[in-house]
Amino acid sequence: MSAPAIDFEALVTRGKDGSFRFEAAIEGMTCAACIGDIESALRNLPGLIAARVNYTNRRLSLEWRESAFELAGVSERLRRMGYRLHPFELANGERAEQETSKRLLRCLAIAAFAAMNIMLLSAAVWIGEGADIDPATRDMFHGLSALIALPAAAFAGQPFFESAFNALRARRLNMDVPISLGVVLALAMSVYETLNHAERAYFDSAIMLLAFLLLGRYLDAAMRRKTRSVAANLAALRAPLACRLGADGRETMIAAAQLRRGDHVVARAGEVLPADGVVIAGVSTLDESLVTGETARRHVAAGDRVYAGSLNYDGALTLQVEAAGGGTLLGEIERLLEKATSARSRYVRLADRVSRFYAPVVHLAALATALFWLWRGASMHDALVTAISVLIVTCPCALALAVPAVQVVASGALFRAGVLLNAADALERFAQIDTVVFDKTGTLTSPHPCVVNAQDIAPDLALVAAGLARASSHPLALAVARARPDAPMLADVTEERGQGVRALIEGVEARLGSPSFCGLEREVADLGALAPEVSLVGFRHGVRYALFKLRQTLRDDAAATLAALARRSLTIEILSGDRAEAVESVAKALDVAEWRGGLKPADKVARIGALRSAGHKVLMVGDGLNDAPALVSAYASMSPIDATQVTQAAADAVFLGDRLAPVLAMVETSVHAQRVMRQNLALSAAYNLCATPLAMLGLLTPLIAAAAMSGSSLLVTLNALRTGAQPRALREGAP
Amino acid sequence: MTVLLFLVPLALALGFVGLMAFLWSLKSGQYDDLDGAAQRVLSNDDIEEERR
Numbered sequence: 001m002s003a004p005a006i007d008f009e010a011l012v013t014r015g016k017d018g019s020f021r022f023e024a025a026i027e028g029m030t031c032a033a034c035i036g037d038i039e040s041a042l043r044n045l046p047g048l049i050a051a052r053v054n055y056t057n058r059r060l061s062l063e064w065r066e067s068a069f070e071l072a073g074v075s076e077r078l079r080r081m082g083y084r085l086h087p088f089e090l091a092n093g094e095r096a097e098q099e100t101s102k103r104l105l106r107c108l109a110i111a112a113f114a115a116m117n118i119m120l121l122s123a124a125v126w127i128g129e130g131a132d133i134d135p136a137t138r139d140m141f142h143g144l145s146a147l148i149a150l151p152a153a154a155f156a157g158q159p160f161f162e163s164a165f166n167a168l169r170a171r172r173l174n175m176d177v178p179i180s181l182g183v184v185l186a187l188a189m190s191v192y193e194t195l196n197h198a199e200r201a202y203f204d205s206a207i208m209l210l211a212f213l214l215l216g217r218y219l220d221a222a223m224r225r226k227t228r229s230v231a232a233n234l235a236a237l238r239a240p241l242a243c244r245l246g247a248d249g250r251e252t253m254i255a256a257a258q259l260r261r262g263d264h265v266v267a268r269a270g271e272v273l274p275a276d277g278v279v280i281a282g283v284s285t286l287d288e289s290l291v292t293g294e295t296a297r298r299h300v301a302a303g304d305r306v307y308a309g310s311l312n313y314d315g316a317l318t319l320q321v322e323a324a325g326g327g328t329l330l331g332e333i334e335r336l337l338e339k340a341t342s343a344r345s346r347y348v349r350l351a352d353r354v355s356r357f358y359a360p361v362v363h364l365a366a367l368a369t370a371l372f373w374l375w376r377g378a379s380m381h382d383a384l385v386t387a388i389s390v391l392i393v394t395c396p397c398a399l400a401l402a403v404p405a406v407q408v409v410a411s412g413a414l415f416r417a418g419v420l421l422n423a424a425d426a427l428e429r430f431a432q433i434d435t436v437v438f439d440k441t442g443t444l445t446s447p448h449p450c451v452v453n454a455q456d457i458a459p460d461l462a463l464v465a466a467g468l469a470r471a472s473s474h475p476l477a478l479a480v481a482r483a484r485p486d487a488p489m490l491a492d493v494t495e496e497r498g499q500g501v502r503a504l505i506e507g508v509e510a511r512l513g514s515p516s517f518c519g520l521e522r523e524v525a526d527l528g529a530l531a532p533e534v535s536l537v538g539f540r541h542g543v544r545y546a547l548f549k550l551r552q553t554l555r556d557d558a559a560a561t562l563a564a565l566a567r568r569s570l571t572i573e574i575l576s577g578d579r580a581e582a583v584e585s586v587a588k589a590l591d592v593a594e595w596r597g598g599l600k601p602a603d604k605v606a607r608i609g610a611l612r613s614a615g616h617k618v619l620m621v622g623d624g625l626n627d628a629p630a631l632v633s634a635y636a637s638m639s640p641i642d643a644t645q646v647t648q649a650a651a652d653a654v655f656l657g658d659r660l661a662p663v664l665a666m667v668e669t670s671v672h673a674q675r676v677m678r679q680n681l682a683l684s685a686a687y688n689l690c691a692t693p694l695a696m697l698g699l700l701t702p703l704i705a706a707a708a709m710s711g712s713s714l715l716v717t718l719n720a721l722r723t724g725a726q727p728r729a730l731r732e733g734a735p
Numbered sequence: 736m737t738v739l740l741f742l743v744p745l746a747l748a749l750g751f752v753g754l755m756a757f758l759w760s761l762k763s764g765q766y767d768d769l770d771g772a773a774q775r776v777l778s779n780d781d782i783e784e785e786r787r
Contacts, residue, residue, distance in 0.1 A: 032771075032774030032775075032777065032778070035771060035774060035775060036778045053771065054767065054768040054771060055768055055774055055775075056769055056770040056771055057768075102761065105761060106758060109754060109757050109758060110754065113750055113751075113753070113754040116750065117747060120746065121743075137739070140739075144747075148747070
């Protein structure tokens with residue numbers, strides 16, 4: 001079987017110096033030895049300047065200068081070694097994420113360097129205080145601190161200053177406003193005090209504050225970047241390659257995203273349709289469960305409209321690519337998505353809600369302090385110094401770390417549990433849900449069909465059948481093969497397109513495929529009427545034969561997960577686009593009282609809208625294209641990694657694997673994280689309550705300010721680490 | 736106290752060298768693939784080349 005050449009050229013980027021660059025995700029890289037394997041295999045290719053494997057995110061980047069260099073050769077060479085290249089375009093979001101985290105690291109390095117050196121000088125002043133430090137030496141130390149602190153703050157404070165400025169321009173307050181104000185005022189006052197040969201300066205507090213906050217932000221950005229690069233790789237691995245039929249009848253593989261309207265595309269049996277379009281040649285049956293939720297397959301022939309994401313079962317189809325037009329299913333879904341997105345109320349994050357309340361209180365307290373001291377007859381200078389030290393001590397270092405620290409640790413724990421977070425505020429919203437709505441097909445049921453009558457088939461026969469099935473790419477054959485993963489791969493297997501596979505086993509021909517291909521029509525007739533979602537695969541080896549019954553089955557842990565969710569007193573509902581009878585049987589098996597079948601995408605949105613207006617906060621879990629509008633209109637949403645891309649983009653979180661447990665893990669972790677966030681906010685508020693009176697009375701020394709600030713930050717961070725324990729749902733269910 | 740006049744600048748200069756080294760390593764992409772760097776040190780492809 002010769003695969004058509006893959007056309008990578010469109011994804012090559014040209015560097016400034018005339019070199020070419022190309023990046024791809026690698027599939028099949030299992031261990032560190034693969035790094036050397038791949039790089040040495042590519043070392044002596046003509047024209048190639050650099051080939052470097054990034055082991056952390058499983059990517060290969062290539063750089064070459066001459067156009068003589070052939071990219072297809074690289075792909076072919078790696079394919080023969082057992083690796084597959086999946087080219088992708090680096091999403092803008094990911095590139096921006098990389099830039100942000102690099103910038104934060106640079107700022108952090110500078111702030112940390114400055115903080116350490118200033119602390120060195122400050123400690124000397126503190127030790128000398130009350131003892132024998134000579135005022136000239138103290139002034140020199142303060143002056144040196146200023147020389148280090150001012151440029152460092154000007155550089156490392158930029159992320160905060162920018163964000164605060166943007167917020168103020170939009171007439172909002174965020175956490176960065178009091179931070180920026182505190183840092184700037186502390187520095188300004190310290191410079192003034194230094195020039196006046198005063199005993200106290202607060203350079204150390206200001207810079208340490210920046211360093212602590214930058215550390216929190218950097219960890220947050222690094223976690224987000226990791227999640228995003230894993231998501232991008234998974235997307236590239238699953239990104240359908242389309243087989244385009246050129247005008248001259250030549251077939252080339254290109255990324256589906258590069259298909260243009262009017263292109264002709266060939267989709268073979270077992271392949272997922274790469275684009276929406278109209279069939280112009282061929283007949284086949286399509287599994288559209290990912291699109292509509294319907295499990296019974298649809299027959300299509302020339303002239304029928306088909307959708308991206310449908311699985312082509314039987315024959316090769318040639319499609320003409322079309323953009324989504326009005327009146328089609330996809331057009332309707334896009335319209336609903338738009339409507340749901342604009343209707344969604346913007347969630348205000350916990351930290352912003354706190355700062356909205358907190359910032360005015362801080363500023364009022366500082367003002368009150370200044371007025372009080374003036375009233376008591378203190379000089380203008382003393383009153384201002386006291387007011388500013390109130391601002392410094394209340395500067396929300398711990399408060400600003402309280403929420404992000406928990407988010408970093410919790411999303412790290414979720415990442416290990418197989419949940420990738422799309423939305424930054426997802427954790428907070430998941431913690432508040434009281435109703436969980438599941439889609440049926442592909443969410444409660446596993447995305448692939450399974451053999452359901454394995455116990456009726458002789459084990460040795462099933463083993464041979466599975467070995468034969470492994471040679472085929474047909475989705476039903478894959479299911480037969482999955483039933484016996486221990487089966488050996490057979491050599492010399494012939495595949496008859498759209499019918500089945502055959503091979504000689506012990507000198508006798510064995511066939512696996514449609515019942516008619518195996519000559520089993522009479523046996524099928526004996527079985528009588530079958531439910532429409534059941535498929536049959538025949539197997540014949542000489543006189544022996546078997547009929548495999550396949551259907552989509554419930555995910556292994558679906559019942560356990562739903563029971564655990566119900567124990568958390570969450571209401572559970574099933575909304576499905578599939579036929580009512582099929583939904584009813586699933587709802588009965590899972591003991592769910594509320595279910596609806598035969599729903600159109602708009603009906604799902606309407607049902608979720610009704611729940612919302614009844615005051616419920618709904619978590620929607622779904623995978624189909626028809627679920628996407630419902631996911632957006634729900635309070636929080638999740639989808640499995642097998643979902644269509646539109647759906648994944650609409651969901652707040654995506655989970656990996658064949659189990660449903662990550663949904664439970666997500667709910668548990670977010671509830672736990674929410675609790676720890678609240679504790680952290682309370683802790684930092686308590687710290688402020690203790691320290692602020694000291695500052696107001698004018699008793700705050702730089703030593704106390706620095707100690708209190710780092711102490712409360714450490715406390716909050718340590719408390720956040722408790723969120724990192726593996727979610728109980730996975731710990732118990734782990735194999 | 737005149738010892739401070741060269742000790743403090745010396746301490747600052749040393750710290751500054753460290754900072755510059757870090758910024759340089761960041762810029763040259765040494766933090767892009769931390770897992771890979773940990774594993775690459777174990778590969779012995781350079782030894783094989785000598786043998787050939």
